[in-house]
Amino acid sequence: MPLTWNTTGSRTRALLLGAALLLVGCGAVTRPDGGAGLLPVGALAPNFEARDAKGGRVMLADAGGSHRIVYFYPKDGTPGCTKEACAFRDAYDEYRTRGVVIFGVSSDSEESHEAFRKTHSLPFPLAADPGGAIQRAYGVPSRLGFASRVSFLVGKEGRVERVWKDVDPLVHARDVLSAVK
Numbered sequence: 818m819p820l821t822w823n824t825t826g827s828r829t830r831a832l833l834l835g836a837a838l839l840l841v842g843c844g845a846v847t848r849p850d851g852g853a854g855l856l857p858v859g860a861l862a863p864n865f866e867a868r869d870a871k872g873g874r875v876m877l878a879d880a881g882g883s884h885r886i887v888y889f890y891p892k893d894g895t896p897g898c899t900k901e902a903c904a905f906r907d908a909y910d911e912y913r914t915r916g917v918v919i920f921g922v923s924s925d926s927e928e929s930h931e932a933f934r935k936t937h938s939l940p941f942p943l944a945a946d947p948g949g950a951i952q953r954a955y956g957v958p959s960r961l962g963f964a965s966r967v968s969f970l971v972g973k974e975g976r977v978e979r980v981w982k983d984v985d986p987l988v989h990a991r992d993v994l995s996a997v998k
Contacts, residue, residue, distance in 0.1 A: 846956045855956040855967065855980055862887065862971040863954035867920055867944035868927055870934055875942050877971070880918040884978075884997055885971040888989075889952060891963035893925045893933035893943075901966070901986035902939055908990045909940050917997050920944060922951050923964060968993060 847853050849863075856862070862885075864878045877885060888905070890898045905912075905919050912919055919941035925933070930943040946952055952959070957967045966986065970979040970993065979996055981989065 846953060846958050848956045849954055852956065855958075855982065856954075856969065856977055858977050858980060860977050862969065862975055862977055863951070865920075865922075865944055865946075865951045865954070867922075867942035868930065869942045870940050872931070877920060878975070881975060882973055884915070884917045884973060886912070886917060886919045886968060886993055887922060887955070887971060888920070888966075888968040888984075888993075889922045889955070889957045889964040890966055890986075891960070892923060893929045894936075897966075897986045898923070899937065901984070901989055902933070903937055904987065904990035905941065906937065906939050908994055911994055912997075915994070915997050917994075922946055924949060924952070970996060 848856065852860075862877065864876055866874055866876050869875050877887065886905075888901070890901055892898055902921060905921070909919070920943075921939075921941065922944040923930075924946050926947060927945040930945055933939065934943060944951060946964075949959075949964075952964050955967070955969065958965050965982070966984045966989075968981040968984060968989065969977050972978040981993065984992070
């Protein structure tokens with residue numbers, strides 16, 4: 818007896834929809850500049866605004882003349898994101914000594930970022946990207962609706978010098994620091 822697949826059942830439709838959503842979330846992102854996938858080394862880093870630890874607005878371009886780390890993370894307060902943010906916090910003085918400015922980016926709201934920053938004493942700006950415009954500009958893919966862990970080293974001239982994909986939140990801050998000359 819041949820096997821058949823009933824595609825009219827609600828369970829089957831839900832499974833197919835879920836599989837389609839996962840495939841879409843893992844595909845290449847089309848950037849506003851017309852490119853696809855992660856912003857490549859050598860590309861001009863898109864500017865964006867963020868709030869610093871004192872609530873003031875800062876822009877990536879404001880830190881021109883310095884190296885900048887733009888790190889994307891899924892969600893404020895989750896275990897991996899907290900470990901990654903706290904690792905950047907713990908190495909913050911070394912970053913400052915080397916003239917490196919850190920920017921964190923996620924889809925969380927400014928209010929969520931403010932609470933996250935206060936709870937963990939984060940001294941660097943966090944950019945709220947609820948619509949995903951910054952994420953798309955950098956070509957960062959989503960996983961289950963959240964930004965993947967990807968970081969960009971932006972050079973003094975505003976161009977991407979290095980990209981880290983699928984980072985380990987426990988050691989990433991040290992890896993990035995060792996890459997900054």
